[in-house]
Amino acid sequence: MNEKWKENWRTEYDNVGSFSEGLAWVDKNRNCGFVDKKGKLVIPLKYDDADSFSEGLARIEKDKKYGFVDKQGKLVIPLDYDNAGSFSEGLALVEKNGKWGFIDKKGKVVIPLDYGNAGSFSEGLALVEKNEKWGFVDKKGNIVIPLEYDCVGIFSEGLAWVKKNRKLGFVDKKGTVKWH
Numbered sequence: 001m002n003e004k005w006k007e008n009w010r011t012e013y014d015n016v017g018s019f020s021e022g023l024a025w026v027d028k029n030r031n032c033g034f035v036d037k038k039g040k041l042v043i044p045l046k047y048d049d050a051d052s053f054s055e056g057l058a059r060i061e062k063d064k065k066y067g068f069v070d071k072q073g074k075l076v077i078p079l080d081y082d083n084a085g086s087f088s089e090g091l092a093l094v095e096k097n098g099k100w101g102f103i104d105k106k107g108k109v110v111i112p113l114d115y116g117n118a119g120s121f122s123e124g125l126a127l128v129e130k131n132e133k134w135g136f137v138d139k140k141g142n143i144v145i146p147l148e149y150d151c152v153g154i155f156s157e158g159l160a161w162v163k164k165n166r167k168l169g170f171v172d173k174k175g176t177v178k179w180h
Helices: 001-014
Strands: 024-028 031-034 040-047 050-055 057-062 064-067 077-080 082-086 090-098 099-103 109-115 125-129 132-137 143-150 159-164 166-170 177-179
Touching: 024 040, 024 050, 031 050, 040 057, 040 143, 050 082, 057 077, 057 082, 077 090, 090 109, 109 125, 125 143, 143 159
Parallel strands: none
Antiparallel strands: 024 031, 031 040, 050 057, 057 064, 064 077, 082 090, 090 099, 099 109, 125 132, 132 143, 159 166, 166 177
C-alpha cells in the first residue's frame, strides 16, 4: 500500500471496507465503489451500497435493488433483487417479492425463490424457512433435513444446532439429531 493512500484514506472517503480478493469498498457522500491496494479507484463511486468481494463477485445496491459486479466493475448479475447476500460455495442468497432462493454466478436461479427466509451455504447445506419451520437444502435445492424445526443454526464442523418444542440439539448432515 503506498504512503499517500495510508495517510489520506480517511480524508478521501467517508467509509472504507476491509480488503477482500484485492479490492475494498469505499464510500464518499453515500456513493460506493472499490479501490485496489494502491488506493486507485477501480470501480467508480456509483452505487448506494456495496459489500466485499466473495468468490470473484461483489454484491452492490442501487435504488433499493441488488445485483453483482466483477472486479472490473462489469455488472454481471443485474440489479433485479430486493435483497441479496454474498456468494458462498458458488451460490448467492437472493430475495424478490418477499421470497428467498439462490442464484449461481451467471445469475441463473438454481434454487427457486420459494422460501420465507434462508441463510447462506455452509458445508454444502443452507438453512431455509417456510411456514415458520426451518430445515436445510443442498445445492440442488433438495430438502435434506426436513423443515420441522422452530429455529436452526448454520453447519459448522459437521453439525448445526436446532430447536424444536423448546428442546435444543445438534443435527448432522444426515438429519440425525442428538437432543440435549
